[in-house]
Amino acid sequence: MKKAIGIDFGGTSVKPGVVLDGKIVEFAERIPTRSHEGAESLLAAVLGAVEELRAKHPEVCALGAGLPGIVDSVQGRVGELTNVPGWKDVCLTKLLEERTGLPAAIDNDANAMTYAEWLYGAGRDAVNVVCVTLGTGVGGGLILDGKLFRGSQLGAGEIGQMTIDPHGVRGHYGNFGALEKYVGNNQIGERAQQLYREAGLTKSSEECDPLALQNAADGGDAIARKVWAEVGFNLGITLCDIVWLLNPDRIVLGGGVARAGEYVFGPIRELIRERTMRIFHERLEIVPAALGNDAGIIGSAALALEKATAAARA
Amino acid sequence: MKKAIGIDFGGTSVKPGVVLDGKIVEFAERIPTRSHEGAESLLAAVLGAVEELRAKHPEVCALGAGLPGIVDSVQGRVGELTNVPGWKDVCLTKLLEERTGLPAAIDNDANAMTYAEWLYGAGRDAVNVVCVTLGTGVGGGLILDGKLFRGSQLGAGEIGQMTIDPHGVRGHYGNFGALEKYVGNNQIGERAQQLYREAGLTKSSEECDPLALQNAADGGDAIARKVWAEVGFNLGITLCDIVWLLNPDRIVLGGGVARAGEYVFGPIRELIRERTMRIFHERLEIVPAALGNDAGIIGSAALALEKATAAARA
Numbered sequence: 066m067k068k069a070i071g072i073d074f075g076g077t078s079v080k081p082g083v084v085l086d087g088k089i090v091e092f093a094e095r096i097p098t099r100s101h102e103g104a105e106s107l108l109a110a111v112l113g114a115v116e117e118l119r120a121k122h123p124e125v126c127a128l129g130a131g132l133p134g135i136v137d138s139v140q141g142r143v144g145e146l147t148n149v150p151g152w153k154d155v156c157l158t159k160l161l162e163e164r165t166g167l168p169a170a171i172d173n174d175a176n177a178m179t180y181a182e183w184l185y186g187a188g189r190d191a192v193n194v195v196c197v198t199l200g201t202g203v204g205g206g207l208i209l210d211g212k213l214f215r216g217s218q219l220g221a222g223e224i225g226q227m228t229i230d231p232h233g234v235r236g237h238y239g240n241f242g243a244l245e246k247y248v249g250n251n252q253i254g255e256r257a258q259q260l261y262r263e264a265g266l267t268k269s270s271e272e273c274d275p276l277a278l279q280n281a282a283d284g285g286d287a288i289a290r291k292v293w294a295e296v297g298f299n300l301g302i303t304l305c306d307i308v309w310l311l312n313p314d315r316i317v318l319g320g321g322v323a324r325a326g327e328y329v330f331g332p333i334r335e336l337i338r339e340r341t342m343r344i345f346h347e348r349l350e351i352v353p354a355a356l357g358n359d360a361g362i363i364g365s366a367a368l369a370l371e372k373a374t375a376a377a378r379a
Numbered sequence: 380m381k382k383a384i385g386i387d388f389g390g391t392s393v394k395p396g397v398v399l400d401g402k403i404v405e406f407a408e409r410i411p412t413r414s415h416e417g418a419e420s421l422l423a424a425v426l427g428a429v430e431e432l433r434a435k436h437p438e439v440c441a442l443g444a445g446l447p448g449i450v451d452s453v454q455g456r457v458g459e460l461t462n463v464p465g466w467k468d469v470c471l472t473k474l475l476e477e478r479t480g481l482p483a484a485i486d487n488d489a490n491a492m493t494y495a496e497w498l499y500g501a502g503r504d505a506v507n508v509v510c511v512t513l514g515t516g517v518g519g520g521l522i523l524d525g526k527l528f529r530g531s532q533l534g535a536g537e538i539g540q541m542t543i544d545p546h547g548v549r550g551h552y553g554n555f556g557a558l559e560k561y562v563g564n565n566q567i568g569e570r571a572q573q574l575y576r577e578a579g580l581t582k583s584s585e586e587c588d589p590l591a592l593q594n595a596a597d598g599g600d601a602i603a604r605k606v607w608a609e610v611g612f613n614l615g616i617t618l619c620d621i622v623w624l625l626n627p628d629r630i631v632l633g634g635g636v637a638r639a640g641e642y643v644f645g646p647i648r649e650l651i652r653e654r655t656m657r658i659f660h661e662r663l664e665i666v667p668a669a670l671g672n673d674a675g676i677i678g679s680a681a682l683a684l685e686k687a688t689a690a691a692r693a
Contacts, residue, residue, distance in 0.1 A: 135656075135658060192531055193530060193531045205624075207624075207625075209523055209524075209528060210523075210526070210528065212524070214523060214524065214625075215626075216507060216625055216626025216627070217506055217507045217626050217627060217628035217662070217663075218626055218628075218658045218659065218662065219626070220626040220656070220658055220659055221624065221625050221626040222624065223623040223624065223626075224623070224624065226623040226655075227620040227623050227624060228616055228619060228620050229545070230545075231543070231544075231612075231616045238655075238656055239653065239654050239655060239656060240619065240623070240654045240655065241654060298545075302542055302545045305542060305554065306541040306542050306620060307624065309537040309538075309540040309541050309554070310519075310521075310535065310536065310537065310538065310541060310621065310624070311521075311528075311530055311535050312529075312530025312531050312532055312533070312534040312535040312537075313530065313531060314531035314532075339553065340542075340553050340554045340555060341540075341552075341553060341554065342449075342534070342552055342553060344449060344532045344534055345532065345534055348531070348532065349531075
């Protein structure tokens with residue numbers, strides 16, 4: 066097996082690591098996004114970390130990066146990057162290749178996570194996998210017929226923008242009543258605060274973050290359980306539609322919300338069983354992601370290796 | 380190019396034809412489904428028609444059939460067939476091959492239509508195509524990355540079962556508030572009758588079928604136009620979700636409802652423009668199907684040829 070470096074560009078930090086056979090064998094120090102004044106300064110720090118990793122692992126033969134938002138993985142271009150002012154239409158693949166001499170690949174972070182979970186995690190051995198990433202935003206990725214599916218403009222997998230209520234409020238990306246507006250971390254917290262308030266209780270937003278709500282549910286808190294059941298219902302509605310449309314054999318849910326376990330997975334499974342035909346759900350597995358925060362690094366390294374191998378073959 | 384026979388199994392009749400290069404060069408007489416007492420009698424009539432076609436076109440080298448419902452195209456098995464009592468788990472591919480000596484293939488009728496529109500019709504030259512068939516029921520098919528996508532249990536493309544209203548009434552296949560329950564021919568007719576009634580007008584169901592409503596809309600009838608706008612809105616909501624999920628470059632709408640033209644296509648285009656990001660809609664074409672009722676024969680013939688060619692290559 067070959068070593069590659071994966072770089073996970075997040076909203077708060079950039080995390081590079083060396084990957085061998087689906088495992089991170091060396092992490093570089095996290096690079097806080099906001100500590101840099103612009104794209105050039107951030108990229109210099111990232112490249113410095115890459116050089117340090119390569120000094121320890123000279124056999125590294127490819128370099129991949131996963132980034133939030135719309136990423137043009139074919140042209141290798143990234144229009145903008147959250148929390149990085151001055152990042153404007155960066156030809157990232159070319160820049161990485163020129164500055165490191167390694168073959169490079171970039172992709173959307175949800176695609177990197179999906180690819181990692183499919184090759185090495187909770188999506189293993191499945192043919193059609195739907196991955197959902199649950200956090201402040203809700204994203205997703207698709208493995209279809211055993212290949213990462215990107216869509217005509219490389220935008221596929223925007224599960225968080227699918228409609229829960231056609232007459233709901235308008236979301237950040239234009240759709241009305243989009244899933245993200247119901248199951249994003251902030252919306253879950255606000256909904257919990259609202260239900261507590263209606264019950265005469267005042268809770269801080271910290272007391273209503275996913276982890277706190279999971280603990281509350283574990284402790285028997287009826288309101289926390291109700292919040293999770295609602296989240297499960299809303300996720301279930303969207304997943305139901307995806308099941309009717311794509312007939313997948315595996316659904317993988319990652320991110321903080323997925324850690325709420327059966328409080329969320331239970332209602333989802335029940336809803337899909339109730340609302341789809343048996344042939345669609347009897348062999349469908351709905352499972353939590355297995356690679357956690359490492360998925361971005363592992364997936365972008367794997368995508369870079371795959372691209373380098375395909376290029377060498379051609 | 381090679382000749383193949385395509386057989387379109389419909390709810391009311393079975394239509395066989397000889398296809399050359401995406402065109403039907405000879406039709407057999409339609410075989411009314413209800414005129415036969417059971418599966419054996421119907422199949423004998425179909426095989427008789429096939430023999431007549433082959434006598435005129437001895438160079439026919441493959442045989443395909445498109446059927447409604449869940450069709451196991453891999454095992455070649457069809458569980459049941461609408462309006463044909465006694466049809467129970469027929470191993471149709473094997474039966475067709477044994478009785479004709481030709482290589483045979485079977486598929487879902489929406490997949491056959493999708494494949495035909497993609498190869499020879501309104502989906503031509505696109506890479507990711509979403510086809511919707513609008514009639515009493517609402518079905519669909521998907522071309523993804525230039526291949527027919529069938530899903531893990533060969534059930535993919537059930538666009539008519541996707542959710543419009545999570546709290547709506549339950550449909551035939553188990554989902555609540557499914558698209559089919561809003562834009563199926565009967566539902567459109569009932570909605571029109573309801574709106575006319577509210578306006579103090581009594582209309583028969585014949586006066587509210589898709590063609591009559593299209594003529595009424597052409598004549599300036601405000602109620603007919605309102606009905607079509609609602610159909611467009613509901614179709615648009617589901618298509619919007621498919622656009623966010625799959626980022627296709629072509630959407631093809633077929634069947635009676637699609638013939639209402641801009642009364643339906645206008646609202647769909649507007650809604651998708653309004654509710655998705657520019658990158659998802661600026662190059663997306665939303666077009667009516669081009670092959671009409673011939674698509675089933677053409678598509679099943681093409682699928683049979685493709686399968687025979689792949690088998691010869693292997």
